[in-house]
Amino acid sequence: MIPTRPASPKTRTPQLGREAFRALRYRNFRLLFTGTVLSQTGDFLQIMAQGWLVLVLTGSPLSLGVIGFCQAVPRLALGVLAGMLADRFERRRLLFLSQAGMMAQSIVYAFLVATHRITYPQIIVLTLVWGSLNAINQTARSSLIPALVPREEMLNAIAIHSSAFNLTRTLGPALGGGLVGLLGVAGCLWINAASFVPLLWALAAMQFPPRTPAERSSRAGFGEALRFVRGERDVLVAITLTYIVAFFALPYSRLLPLFARDVFHSGPGAYGLLMAAAGVGAVASTLALAAFGRAERLARLLPLVTLLLGVSLVGFVCAPNLGVGIGVLVAFGALQLGLRTVAATLIQSSTPDALRGRVTGIFLMDIGVWSIGTVVIAALAEGVGVRWGVGIGAGLCVLAGAAAVRTERAR
Template sequence: MTPLAQRFSPFFSTTFAAFRHRNYRLWFYGQLVSLVGTWMQSAAQGYLVYELTGSAAYLGYVGFVSGLPSWLLILYGGVIADRVSRRTLLIITQTVMMALAFVLAALVFLGVVQPWHILVLAFLLGVANAFDAPARQSFIVELVEREDLTNAIALNSTMFNTGAIVGPAFAGLVYALTGPAWCFSINGISFIAVIFALGLMKMPPKPAPVNRSSAMRAIVEGVGYIRSEPLVFTLILTVFVLNVFGFGLITLVPAWAVTILHGDATTNGLLLSARGVGAVICGLLIASLSGSRFRGRMWSINSFILPLALAGFALSTWLPLSLVFMAVTGFALIAVLNNSNAMVQSRVPDDLRGRVMGIYSLMLLGGGPVGSLLVGVMAEHTSEQIAAYACAGILFLFSVWIWFFRPNVRQMG
């Protein structure tokens, strides 16, 4: 081994500790390919909706409809994730998502797509996500040893946001050259990678649940656990607030690219990719620190950086500066959300993991649609910039509340 390799070997062995596990490697690479396609569709769909309607509010409607099934079904999805093979459940949900992507591509290829088609398909995709998210969130513990769990969660964030860099940028190019249909087609094809990876995994047998109480009683048990653990409750509440006022604002990026920055589909892709760059940098940093005790402090500092970055983004009308603020926003969002996930997962008992992560996923996926609707309507009746200032102000006040009334969060390791 060369001296340079020896110098960096401890860094790589720490940062990529979860890669020691074959099943995790399969998951990572399969999901990475699929997520590039998912982000391509997300970026292209938002810009297509804005082209068809010219309405910032309609962007919010699509986001809201896609998340509505989370409020209706995701807690039940968490119960299912505790009772059946999570790998099998993921194969089913990923296959459904693939089919929906191909349907949207076909509608655009045929030249018959209408805004209501996108609303219906977004709702159906939300149904699939309601069962996919709890299984996906709780599946990681089956792929790695317990000591590598925080590292695996951080690398998952890096994987997700690498897709968020490549996907929107690629979508902007493909959209400009060929239109949105090929963006949706590539997304459909990309699901093959993760389905194939799941099929190759060798999973240990899953023990049967200790009891088979009714779904409602099982959900109540999960809620009861969260209510009895103030730190877990605070972290899950934070996930909801950040998704309403942080990711909710991301819904406006297609309108922002056109009305504020006077750009096009490529500008939209660059803004979304910049957020992903910041998020990937943060994910790698957290992975490299996964064995340290800095999570609470990193969480608290970035809870203040986030609203300041959003306010800076709202002030900027120059694309390069907007990209910088968007990257800082992505960094801060992941610093808070990723550490929240790791701190929750390190505390929840295995027999409640699916249900607790179902509630976590409800806040994660359910908050965004509420924010999309709220921020979209606010932007429609005021302006995109006023909506951004409002989100930044609310997040700042929430961070102040956490700092003074939940000081134990920043002491968490």
């Protein structure tokens, strides 16, 4: 597919501020970015409100961990299928349908909360539905980006798209901390349902030639993707490191309601600030990455970033107060999304279009790995306390990062 070119190619400028956003000169990518900012702000608003709802209903760290597991495990179970669908059908249409399904889920969820009928088992079912649709949504969205910009703008486009994710990860919880108290959980869910409309419109407004689906059997197609990943060392390392971070480090985010209430002795406002903190660092990181031309220059730093990421999470666990905790999470967010943006760009730029959906599906299964890690870390937190539970995971991430650094230096 040929990306829609900007109207005036001569508008390029060496100024860093403008160059950091150069992928937005392409109309289709601009539509995706704008719709994503609004839609994902609602998603994170719902996630924040849901975490507080579960804490109020159950008061249990393990219950929060189970919801985190249900939210992410479909990515592990359906990652391969989502990739196959993205390689066989028009990715824009697949993204549109998954977004429409997630909108319907939010409407049902809001109705049950507003009418005081919601129960913890219902939250589990609704979360599994959301996670299943989101597995298709994220794979189709990530696979679509290379069709919207030229290859040389890939890192810039993925960094900008990641900045949208992290901007919304900051805005959603920051708004949610106040809106939960003002409008209640149901009000936050209704806002999320409305936030899908701009992205659905943006997808309908995109213009480019239809994509010819790959003609392969499901079994052969998946085997081909696995062989490709095994044969590309940089791709294999990038996927492995994202899996390690997902299992050992990222589960902390599902337990932030406990940090807010039991460690820092605060309420939903503090919870929203903690969720937003990592997003602030991530936005800064991805905008800085947008100024780089190619991800290959940064790929060899991934092991070191993994090590530093684990160290920063240890710092959060040891934070003596809320202010220090927020500051450390800013650094953590910058490292985590820096790692993921470079890994995603490396994978997208190294993978042939015919395999892109399946390889992207394998990469995005890190969210499913996150779900398993969440249950493990939450179970530890239930037994030894939230600080020690998250701290053990952080320490193991440090050890894995150190081993990866040593291996990289030996190359």
